[in-house]
Amino acid sequence: MKILDFGSVCEDIVYSVDHITKQGETQASFDRNVYIGGKGFNQALALSRAGGKVSFAGKLGKDSEHIKALLTENGVDTTFFLIDPNIQTGHAVIQNSSDGNNAIVIYPAANRSIDREMVDRVLADYGTGDVILLQNEISEIAYIIDRAYEKGMKIVMNPSPYNGYIREYDLSKIYLFLINELEGAEMSGKTEKEEMIDALRLKYPDAHFVLTLGENGSVYFDHDTRIDQKAYPVKTVDTTAAGDTFTGYFLYGYFVENDIEKALDTASRASAISVTIKGAVPSIPRRQDVLSYRF
Numbered sequence: 341m342k343i344l345d346f347g348s349v350c351e352d353i354v355y356s357v358d359h360i361t362k363q364g365e366t367q368a369s370f371d372r373n374v375y376i377g378g379k380g381f382n383q384a385l386a387l388s389r390a391g392g393k394v395s396f397a398g399k400l401g402k403d404s405e406h407i408k409a410l411l412t413e414n415g416v417d418t419t420f421f422l423i424d425p426n427i428q429t430g431h432a433v434i435q436n437s438s439d440g441n442n443a444i445v446i447y448p449a450a451n452r453s454i455d456r457e458m459v460d461r462v463l464a465d466y467g468t469g470d471v472i473l474l475q476n477e478i479s480e481i482a483y484i485i486d487r488a489y490e491k492g493m494k495i496v497m498n499p500s501p502y503n504g505y506i507r508e509y510d511l512s513k514i515y516l517f518l519i520n521e522l523e524g525a526e527m528s529g530k531t532e533k534e535e536m537i538d539a540l541r542l543k544y545p546d547a548h549f550v551l552t553l554g555e556n557g558s559v560y561f562d563h564d565t566r567i568d569q570k571a572y573p574v575k576t577v578d579t580t581a582a583g584d585t586f587t588g589y590f591l592y593g594y595f596v597e598n599d600i601e602k603a604l605d606t607a608s609r610a611s612a613i614s615v616t617i618k619g620a621v622p623s624i625p626r627r628q629d630v631l632s633y634r635f
């Protein structure tokens with residue numbers, strides 16, 4: 341079984357602010373940092389730092405060799421991480437507030453230049469039983485889902501950010517969803533947790549789900565199984581990439597160790613550690629740090 345993450349990469353320009361800027365307000369930030377991020381990139385890195393073997397497919401623009409190198413140095417296969425010098429690398433403008441929350445605006449750029457020819461080229465290397473991980477920050481997702489499904493791949497979807505593009509996707513082809521409360525509400529039309537779970541089980545009877553609930557933990561469920569996981573208490577500094585860290589660690593436990601309970605627990609520990617550190621990539625812990633951290 342091979343694991344492919346077909347996703348986004350962004351340069352994250354992070355402004356530290358007192359609070360998330362309100363409509364019509366201007367406020368000065370007291371710090372500015374640039375990190376590498378993007379949900380696809382973060383999740384590939386997290387899966388690799390968890391101990392997994394993963395390939396990343398995506399697109400970068402000019403002056404971005406250092407970004408590709410970072411993923412290679414972290415043990416991720418980057419054969420299909422392409423650089424197009426004629427376009428810009430995607431970037432994100434992130435406000436990180438004093439209470440650890442964030443607000444993100446993405447400029448997709450190269451992430452939305454992925455075309456069907458590239459998709460076909462990448463997927464030619466994959467077949468039945470292989471796993472493909474998708475988020476919602478690149479172009480041609482509907483096409484990727486259809487082709488991967490035809491090939492018998494297990495499709496894992498983190499439908500984030502949740503937006504109008506999702507209406508174009510055949511979500512009945514998804515094997516495993518990783519969603520937060522907001523995405524769960526969009527997908528189910530329910531805001532209360534138990535109603536949400538019931539509605540999602542009904543709507544996608546063949547799918548498996550992980551619902552993350554921030555400080556209220558997480559829940560794994562499918563048509564007949566349910567496992568609840570507590571969150572580990574920490575002081576939140578920056579939530580950026582916490583969900584991505586959870587995803588990478590969970591997928592390692594789920595697909596490589598075949599142990600859902602352990603996968604949920606390790607993913608909860610890893611994402612808790614990630615919110616204590618600023619930035620996306622710097623906050624994704626390595627496996628040994630997760631195992632030795634005392635909560």
Ligand code: RIB
Pocket residue numbers: 348349350351352376377378379382431432444446477580581582583584620
């Ligand atoms: O999930 C966090 C990521 O979302 C950030 O790194 C940013 O690039 C956006 O894609």
